Amino acid sequence: MNIENYLYYIMYALVYLLLATAMKYILNFKSSSHYSADDQIADGNMAVGLRRSGAQLGLAIAMIGVMSGSSSPDIIKDLINTVTYGLVAMAFMLLSLLVIDKAMLPSVDNTAELKKGNLAIGMVEFGTMVMTGLLAYASIKGDEGGVLSSLVYFIAGQITLILLVLLYEKVLARKTNPVACVTAGNLSAGIYLSGKIIAYGLILQSAIAGNGAGLSAADAFIEFIVAAAAGMILLYVFEILIDLVIITSTNVNDIIVKDQTVAAVQLSVSKIGMALILGMAIL
Numbered sequence: 001m002n003i004e005n006y007l008y009y010i011m012y013a014l015v016y017l018l019l020a021t022a023m024k025y026i027l028n029f030k031s032s033s034h035y036s037a038d039d040q041i042a043d044g045n046m047a048v049g050l051r052r053s054g055a056q057l058g059l060a061i062a063m064i065g066v067m068s069g070s071s072s073p074d075i076i077k078d079l080i081n082t083v084t085y086g087l088v089a090m091a092f093m094l095l096s097l098l099v100i101d102k103a104m105l106p107s108v109d110n111t112a113e114l115k116k117g118n119l120a121i122g123m124v125e126f127g128t129m130v131m132t133g134l135l136a137y138a139s140i141k142g143d144e145g146g147v148l149s150s151l152v153y154f155i156a157g158q159i160t161l162i163l164l165v166l167l168y169e170k171v172l173a174r175k176t177n178p179v180a181c182v183t184a185g186n187l188s189a190g191i192y193l194s195g196k197i198i199a200y201g202l203i204l205q206s207a208i209a210g211n212g213a214g215l216s217a218a219d220a221f222i223e224f225i226v227a228a229a230a231g232m233i234l235l236y237v238f239e240i241l242i243d244l245v246i247i248t249s250t251n252v253n254d255i256i257v258k259d260q261t262v263a264a265v266q267l268s269v270s271k272i273g274m275a276l277i278l279g280m281a282i283l
Contacts (some may be wrong), residue, residue: 007075008075008078009067011075011078011079011082012063012066012067012082015063015079015082015083015086016059016060016063016086019059019063019086019087019089019090020056020059020060022090023055023056023059023090023093024037024052024056026090026094027051027052027055030097030111031048031111031114031115034111034112034114034115035048035115037052040114040115045114045115045117046117046119046122047113047114047116047117047118047119047121047122048114048115048122049122050119050122050123050125050126051114051122051125051126051129053126054125054126054127054128054129054130055093055129057129057130057133058093058129058130058131058132058133058134058136059086059089059090059093059133060133061130061133061134061136061137062086062089062092062093062132062133062136062137062140063086063089064137065085065089065136065137065138065139065140066081066082066085066086066089066140067082068137084147085140085147085150088136088140088147088150088151089133089136089140092132092135092136092139092154093129093132093133093136095158096128096129096131096132096158097125097128097129099128099158099162100124100125100128103162104124104128104162104165104179105121105124105179105182105183107183108121108183110125113183113185118185119185119187119190120181120182120183120184120185120186120187120189120190120191121182121183121185121190122190123182123187123190123191123193123194124182124190124193124194124197126194127193127194127195127196127197127198128194128197130198130201131161131197131198131200131201132158132201134198134201134202134204134205135153135154135157135158135161135201135204135205135208136150136154137205138153138157138204138205138206138208138209139151139153139154139157139208153208156208156221156224157201157204157205157207157208160204160228161197161200161201161204164200164232165179165193165196165197165200168196175253176189176252176253176256176257178192178193178256179193181256186256186259187259187261187264188255188256188258188259188260188261188263188264189256189259189264191261191264191265191268192252192255192256192264192267192268194268195264195267195268195269195271195272196268196271198268198272198275199235199271199272199274199275200232200235200275202272202275202276202278202279203228203231203232203235203275203278203279204228204231205279206227206231206278206279206280207224207227207228207231208224231275231278231279231281234278234281235271235274235275235278238271238274238278239271239274242267242270242271242274243267246266246267246270247263247266247267247270249263250263252267255267
């Protein structure tokens with residue numbers, strides 16, 4: 001690797017550092033009417049820490065999408081493009097926080113719950129931020145039409161994710177209602193839902209990144225829907241198998257109702273691993 005490549009990677013790292021710092025202050029401002037985030041984290045409030053760490057990890061994942069794009073031989077132009085798409089990724093992260101507040105957990109004030117140390121809410125926000133980074137990564141990396149194209153792909157992914165979570169809550173998990181359990185502070189429900197959101201994000205990332213170049217808008221939309229639907233169905237089937245052969249001493253309902261956090265972690269990580277494999281199949 002020559003010295004020029006090293007300089008590019010150092011530049012990317014510095015841009016990420018600046019954006020992560022800006023993200024920190026924006027999140028601090030968002031919560032300032034409820035608490036000082038820095039004080040809460042210093043005092044050991046893990047829920048607040050999960051929101052911030054999820055945002056920073058998600059931003060880093062999105063920045064990989066920026067780095068994966070074609071670079072310009074003009075380092076100044078490349079720096080401008082990197083900052084531009086980094087700011088786009090930041091906007092996606094903040095938009096996603098609004099989505100989770102209004103669409104996924106509409107009956108609760110997330111920021112107030114984080115101040116109380118509600119780890120279930122913190123876990124869901126962590127998962128949502130990581131998922132947002134995955135969608136931003138695919139939207140920016142797969143982009144051929146500029147910022148507008150990235151925005152369209154990102155919004156499509158967010159809408160699809162919301163519909164999938166609502167479908168799961170209203171149809172597939174009516175007995176346990178994990179969203180209501182998260183609102184009540186059930187940590188296992190938060191871990192489980194966070195893992196599901198990240199797994200869904202991996203599938204949608206692959207559906208976006210696998211969209212063929214040169215397709216018309218209608219064909220690209222149909223290809224995205226088909227790939228996303230196929231991935232989700234397979235993920236659901238394999239989740240049932242994981243529940244049968246890996247989590248043999250309990251089941252999803254008991255994990256949530258009885259707040260079995262260890263089993264929730266194992267199930268969620270297994271599901272994320274399966275989503276990684278299925279995502280490669282979609283690509």
